[in-house]
Amino acid sequence: MAYYSDELVEQVRMSNDIVDVISGYVSLKKKGANHMGLCPFHNEKSPSFSVSGSKQLYHCFGCGASGNVFSFLMEYEKYTFPEAVEALAERAGISLPKVERSKEEREKEDTRTKLYEINKEAAKYFYMLLRAEPGKKALEYLNGRELTEETMTKFGLGYSAQYSNDLYQYLRKKGYSDSLLAKAGLITLDERQGGYDKFWNRVMFPIMDQRGKVIAFGGRVMGDGKPKYLNSPETMIFDKSRNLYGLNFARASKREGIILCEGYMDVIALHQAGFDNAVASLGTAFTPGHANLVKRFAKTAYLSFDSDEAGIKAALRTIPIMTQTGVHCKIIHMDPYKDPDEFIKALGKEEYEKRIEQAENSFLFEVRMKQREYNMSDPAEKNDFYRQAASMLLRFTQEIERDSYIHAVATHYQLTDKALKELVREQAAKGAGIKMQAPLKTGAQSKKKTDGLKEAQKLLLTWMIEEESLFDVLKPYLGPQDFTEELYRQVARMLYEQKAQGHVHPADIMSHFQSEDEQRQIGELFHTELTAAKTKQARQQALKELLITIKKGNIEKMSSGAQSADMNHLMEMIKKEKELEELKKITISL
Incomplete structure (x- = not known):
């Protein structure tokens, strides 16, 4: 993964005004100091998506999505952080340093580039054949499956000719060598027969990566040939366990969760019906790699597998992989029909929507299957x-x-x-795997206290960002080390460092955190609503109460630490308790 210095990342951020960038995706209208529009991350009718030009941040008051220009691209385009930096650097005309590569690495990268080209050429050729005389029967088959021309175009569906060396001859004329064509997984080389196609007389389904590049193919045979479905072998650019069919479209869906199916046609039928969050694994069992891909784009997976015994077994194999990865699972039931394609043809998309709403909790499904x-x-x-x-x-x-x-x-x-x-x-x-934990009588109170401390830290940091003059007021009483939440402590440290250099820049702080969860938390932090106190005295009292809450939390954390018996640790606690008592006696001036 590419690494870029903090200075270069900040240069890229400052060269891309967030209002200009987001305006390319969302229609924004000026409203007061900010710009407002419909949130691109969830469906809404009234604009709740706010973009701040002064802070260079965005926040949705509906779904809570927050961040800077990098996190917007990461959430909308599903880029990694380096990918977002590279896209915005290109937009701003900033040259990024090229990583020095060995001859072997350069050759490998050149080969990968060629393989992408070959797959693209093959996809174009298959697409053309489907709409020409050779593809007449294949087109009739797809029309019989009630696919529209728009859907077939969206998924780039095509046809591989009946002649077993048709694609081979076409790509050879384009100048590609036997060696490269073999590495692309599209032909087989034989001493007697020469080169011949992996796919012939099949409806072709281009398989694309998350960025929309063709990396492989799936093919359904026309007639009674075997196997019925055939997939490309794994190559330098195609790893079955790390790609999902339809993810290049599902990643941008505004629908909640990911619908996981078993086959290409199920995915295509669901997308045509408006369920554009459907994906499928690629002719292989579901893997942790697949689960991690799903987790990157959704918190919930809806399993829409076939309703027969094979589908049930596939669901039971998939559920533990999903749950161990941290993805919540639900089961969509399609009885009395076999699969999503049949179900939607028979009952329509409205009924399928109802089945999604009625989806069964995966654990209760497992128990029910065990009960059988x-x-x-x-x-x-x-x-x-x-x-x-x-x-x-x-x-x-x-x-x-x-x-x-x-x-x-x-x-x-x-x-x-x-x-x-x-x-x-x-x-x-009996040793079934876990010791039962006795109920904690103070569990509710402890959680409430923890939540209150976290909220106090969040409010104070927001206040400090809104009013930089607070840094001087708080200096005698509070430092970054007093924040018990690790993420807030990091943010506080950066804010104090920025203030020491002149002014605070919230959007710059956001750039230091690359995980979606951290960016969401920090975005919420920067957009926490402050309830303005009516009088100066009330504001002073509110600030004092926040300080006391944070100081108390800090002391309580120290007292529960493993070093509480250490003399230096005890002396530090006594010092902080004295500071707290002094704080209670004084009036903070604003």
């Missing part, structure tokens, strides 16, 4: 199932989450919460 293995009319087997369900519940290590699922399972299978909880404890005692 037992004869619930037999008391012994019924009890065995209850114990199995209890063992499954042990995967939830957080008590509050575990209790929620205990209640859901108990309600569905006509048990009391108490009875199922006892079974869970019994399974835990």
